[in-house]
Amino acid sequence: MTNLRPGLIGARVQRLEDPRLLAGRGCYVDDLRRTGALHVAFCRSDESHARILRIDTSEAARAPGVAAVVTAADLEGACRPLRAxxxxxxxxxxxxxxLAGDKVRYAGEPVAAVLAESRYLAEDAAERVAIDYEPLPAATDPEAALAPDAPRLHEDLASNVIVDRxxxxxxxxAALAGAAVRVSGCFRMGxxxxAAIENRGYLAEYDEGRRRLTLHSCTQVPGIVRDALAELLDLPGHRLRVVAPDVGGGFGAKVSLYREEVLVSILARRLGRPVKWTSDRREDLMSTTQAFDEVVRAELGVDEDGAILGLRAEIVGDVGAYSVYPWTAAVEPVQVASFLSGPYRVPDYRGRVRAAATPKxxxxxxRGVGRPPAVFAMERLxxxxxxxxxxxxRDIRRRNLVRDGEFxxxxxxxxxxxxxxxxxCLERACETIGYDELREMQAAARAEGRRIGxxxxxxxxxxxxGSRIAVAPGMPINTGTESAAIRIDSTGAVTAxxxxxxxxxxxxxxxxxxxxEELGARLEDVEIVHGDSAALSHGTGTYASRSAIQAGGAAIVCARSLREKVIEAASHLLESAPADIEVTGGAVSVAGTDRRMSFRELARAVYTEMGRLPREVRERVDLEATGVYDPFWGTTSPATHAALVEVDPETFEVEVLRYVVAEDCGRVINPLIADGQVHGGVAQGIGAALFEEMVHDPSGQLLTASFVDYVVPSAAEIPSMEVEHLETSAENNVGGFRGIGEGGTIGAPAAVANAIADALGVEIEELPATPERLFRLIGPGRRAAGARMETGPGGRGRGNRFTANQTNSGGRSESGSGPTRQSK
Amino acid sequence: MSEQRTIRLTVNGASFEREVEPRRLLADFLREDLGLTGTHIGCEHGVCGACTIILDGDSARSCLTLAVQADGAQVQTVEGLGTVDALHPLQRAFREHHALQCGFCTPGMLMAALDLLRKHPSPTEREIREGLSGNLCRCTGYEHIVRAVRTAAAAGETVGAETETASAAPPREAGAGAQSRGSARE
Structure with missing residues (x-):
């Protein structure tokens, strides 16, 4: 970099999207209003595995405000089959x-759709749809579902085993047989x-005059949805536009094509009216993709110095009823097997993974896709x-982590x-949390009867x-590249x-x-356009911690070629050699002179003022550029998480007292945003470790269909966090970036589980580590001992000496009269 | 069902008179009838807090309140704070500390924080965390939200003039209790 100005890359810039979002002027799908829109309410299966005997929609069709009631029979031939x-x-x-046809395969599967003038009327009518089911036997346990004689979920498949690898x-x-120490466990995260706070929502509208379909979707992948719908509905891309406006969180939930997206698209075209569906939370908990549901039976062998000799694992993924498009149901369990060995030197490994179709x-x-369960198992081992x-x-990790000379x-x-x-990362995390000191304090606390880990x-x-490997194993779509287009228009404004x-x-x-930074523009003059399939020829979207690397790379490649054009135009206009032209701060100038033109003046000279440029330059220099970037392999992002927890000896409540992340995301683009990505990921990982669990009963019924039962942590459960960024330059991509979006969720469940195991002296194999699980795990003898423990002087108040960042401003902290959970 | 009731209420200082079905949720009324889509709906059962508004001086769940219950009330929504060009001090603190990512929980979080700071102008970190525990954010891990609220509290200018009308009104029963999320800490 020859740029001597303080760079914009790396600067702690306040976000440009914030003012509209803060002022309530964001625009999410459900905020879109269309005259004449029809609103969809779904009738969803209340059986997990059943044959549909009869659907009676006649009464619903006569209900006030109803325009149509649609079942699978009405959709025959409406689109091509959808298969990942x-x-x-x-x-x-x-x-x-x-919509489900002959059979339903999970409770919550959509069977009928009611379209009415308002959502209220659609829901009224949906209650009048009568559906008769004949329940079928179901293997809801994933290991039971693997058996050759298990009830088959898909009759057209040879078994319930969707993948076996x-x-x-x-x-x-042999390595395990020769190991000094062998440890094993059966690890499950649940x-x-x-749980993005914005439920899924879609609005499709069809312009009959232009035969053009537009789908407004909360998707993370407008490009993938556009390409898939084009195939399913047999529409060319210029008659099919997928727009993702402001989207209220995704975390992977919105990277798959959903059948509701297909349905509103079909019906908008068929009925010639806008068709809108917004999920409610119950539907979201029953129908949005779920995750981390693997049984990982793993065994690790080490020598007497703790060096890893061998690792083997049998992994069974409870993948639910269908393979999601385009990723397939294999995406997560296969990544558990491929990432299980972690950042360590593991000479001998065998990992078998099977994905079981279950009526869920x-x-x-x-977030993390397979890595959270893999890391949980490996770090526990x-x-x-x-x-x-x-x-x-710490020492066993020091012994086994891949070292600097080994890459x-x-x-x-x-x-x-x-x-x-x-x-x-390991050393930095330990330094930051004060590992040695904490070990000493822990010993003292234990002597007082406190359970600190x-x-x-x-x-x-x-x-x-990059393009060399697919994001999902074996998937035939291109997730490796991203494109960008940058232009300076005739007013001098920059749109990327x-x-x-x-x-x-x-x-x-x-x-x-x-x-x-790369173009030499001012930040405030650059407008970023994203989430619109019509804006570029090809793009996929945001997933797999790729946006900084792929889109950031495309931005660099593209901005550099536009800069060349800017320099060429400027060299003619300022009558100077290209080598003497500088582009900074939204202006071009000749080095060492006062000859200067703003982008606005440059654009006017190029586009508007005839005669300023020779004809051949005018035809060549159009102040816009496109670029595609392909990192080819991909980039490693490592981290170490360190957690300090205390377990209440009487209630078995776990409190996370301190949390430190040291991670290497390469060159940081914006430290404020990088910190935020880590914080959010860690909070989801702590939720996964302590609170969150989708519980299905043995018949496949969801028992956690509300936010009262599926517990997303609030600010009161999440600790303050400290984040350290190590910036090892990533020489394998043009920006030197490493992805940061998912890491927090990958490391946190394992770190919290290890801290609890350390606090209680038990082995944690199952998450979330709820008080009930810990109570059962610790056993009656130890419980009795625990109940007799004194909690030490001062109890375990928030102001204890383990807790960093106590910045209480005083006044009310000890009075106990502070605000509590709101109950307005 | 088609029976309509007339309600009169003040929203962000402006008076409205509208016909509504008795079953219509206040959140739907604000979003669809008045076009104030800054108030978001995340769960419709009173846990996530995305729909939090100020109703006669107290924070309330607009997804658990019927529009008819707001008859005669003073309502403040996120649109009644600052504007894109002139953010409210609390909104500025959120921006400065990167206390929002996707922005979906943000309007509810701002209204809850406003209510907290009006009632507890100098909260401790623990009080901020407890005070905002009725609002779920899935993006930020709350770290930056807590910092933003602390900064806004320290600046002491959060309770702006626009809130005085609401505070002056007598408290009323909103009939909209948030469900207790007991399982979080049992």
């Missing part, structure tokens, strides 16, 4: 019907849901081995880690995955268009920072 395909040999694709290197069995909502991507060896958890390191599944701060978790993820989209990641700011 894969090149994986063992993979069995499932067909995802728009193995990763192996060396001889894991089923989770991303489909699973899909959720390391601590178990350390405990057996009498070794400190690129090929993990046993074939993933390649590029040079990043694996050991640096320290947990570490290290991991590495692959971010910004991207195929990625935002669900809160702040790309309107970070991409503007990149474009402004």
């Amino acid at each position: 395909t894969s090149r994986m040999p063992s993979y069995q694709a499932t067909e995802l019907p728009v 193995e990763f192996a290197r060396g001889d894991a069995e 089923r989770k849901t991303p 909502p489909p699973t899909g991507a959720y 390391l601590d178990m081995a350390a405990r057996r060896l009498g070794m400190d958890p 690129p390191y090929r993990a046993p599944s074939g993933l390649v880690w590029d040079r990043a701060a694996f050991t640096g 320290i947990g570490l978790a290290s991991y590495a993820e692959l971010t910004g995955v 268009t991207f195929g990625v989209s935002s669900q809160g990641q702040g790309i309107e700011t970070t991409l503007a920072q990149v474009v402004a």
Whole structure:
């Protein structure tokens, strides 16, 4: 970089999208109003696995305000079948019907759709749809579903095993046989849901005159949805536009194509009226993709010094009823197997993974995709081995982390880690939390009867995955590249268009920072356009921690070629050699002179003022550029999380007292935003570790269909966090960036679980670690001992000496009369 | 069902008279009948707090309040704080500290924070966390929200003039109790 100005990349810039969102002037799908719109209410299955015997819509069709009641029979031939395909040999694709036809395969599956003049009337009428079911036997337990004689969920498949795959290197069995210490466990995180606060919503409108369909969708992937719908509905891209306006959180929940999106599109075209559906929370909890539901039986062998010799695992994914489009149901369980060995040197490995179709909502991507369960299992195994060896958890990680001279390191599944701060993150996290001091304090606290634990978790993820490998194994769509188009229009304004989209990641700011710096524009003059499939020829969207790397890379490539054009035009207009032209602050100038033109003057000279440029320059220099960026392999993002927890010996409530993340995201574009990404990810990971669980009963009924039962943590449950960024330059991508979006959720469940295990002296294999689970785990003998423990002088108040960042401004903190959970 | 009631209420200082069905939610009334789409709906069962507004001086869930219950009331929504060009001090603090990401919970979070700071002008960190515990944010991990509210409290200018009319009104029963999320800490 020859740029001597303080760069915009790396600056703590306040977000450009904030004012409209803060002032209530954002525009989410449900905020869109259309005259004559029809509102959809779904009748969803209340059986998990059943044959549909009869659907009677006659009474509903006569209800006030109803325009149509639609079932699968009404949709025959309306679109091509939707199947997520894969090149994986063992993979069995499932067909995802728009509405359930002969059978339902999970409670919550849409069976009929009522369209009415208002949502109130649609819901009234939906209650009058009568559906008769014949319940069928169901294997809701994933391991039971694997059995050859288990009730088959899809008659057209050979079994319920959607994928069966193995990763192996060396001889894991022999390595384990020769190990000084072998530890094993059966690890389960429980089923989770991303729970974006904005429920899913779609509005389709059809312009009959122009035969043009527009779908407004809360999707993370407008490009993927556009391409899929074009195929399903047989429409060319210029008659089909998918727009993701402001989107209220995604976290992976909104990266799959949903049947409700297909349905509103079909019906808007058929009825010639706008068709809108907004999910309510109950529907969201029953029908949005879920995640992290794997059974991981794993065994680790180490030598007497704690060095890893071998690892083996049997992984069963409880993937739900259907393969989501386009990622397939294999996306998560396969990543559990491929990432299980983590950031460590694991010479011998065998990991077999099977995905079992079960009568539950489909699973899909959720922040971390497979890595949270993999890291939970591996980090627990390391601590178990350390405990057996009498070794400190930090030391066993020091011994096994891939070291600086060993990159690129090929993990046993074939993933390649590029040079990043694996050991640096561990050391920084431990320094920041004051690991040695905490161990001393912990010993003192234990003597007082307090149950304090320290947990570490290290991991590495692959971010910004390029075209060389698919984001989802075997998936035949291009997730490797992203495109950008940047133009300076005839007013001198800069507009940069991207195929990625935002669900809160702040790309309107970070991409503007990149474009402004690379082009030489002022930040305030750059407008970022995203989330509109019509804006570019190809793009997919935002997922898999790729936006900084792919879209940031495209921004750089594209801005640099536009800058060349700006320089060429300026060299003619300012009558100077191109090498002497400088482009900074939204203006061009000749070095060492006062000859200068603003972008506005330049644009006027190029576009408007005839005769300023020679004809051949005018035809060549159009002040716009497009660019595609492909990081080809992808970039490693490692981190270490450190958690300090205290477990109440009487209630088994877990309180996270301190939380530190040291992560390497390469070159930070905006530290404010980078911190925010980590905080949010950690909070979701703490939720996964302590509170969140989608519970289905043995018949497949969801027992946690509200936010009262599916507990998303609030500010009161989440600790203050400290984040350290190590910036190891990533030489494998043009911006030097590493992805940061998912890491928080990958490390936190393991770190919290290790801290609880450390506090209680038990092995945690199941999350969330609710008080009830801990109560059962610790056993009656230990419980009795715990009940006798004194909590020590001063009890375990918030102001204890383990808690950092106590910035209480005084006044009311000890009075106990502060505000409590609101109950207005 | 088609029976309509006339309600009169003040929203962000402006008076409205409208016919509504008795079952119409206040959130739907604000969003659809008045076009004030800044108030968001996240759960419709009183847990997430995205729909939080100020009703006669107290924060309330507009998804658990019927429009007819707001007859005669003073309502303040996020649109009654600052504007895009002139943000309210609390909104400025949110921006300064990056206390929002997707922005969906933000209007409710702002209204809850406003209510908290009016009643507890100098809250401790714990009081801020407890005071905002009726509002779920899935993006930020709350760290920056807590910092923003602390900054706004320290600046002491959060309770602006636009709130005085609402505070002067007598408290009323909104009939809209948030459900207790007991399982979080049981």
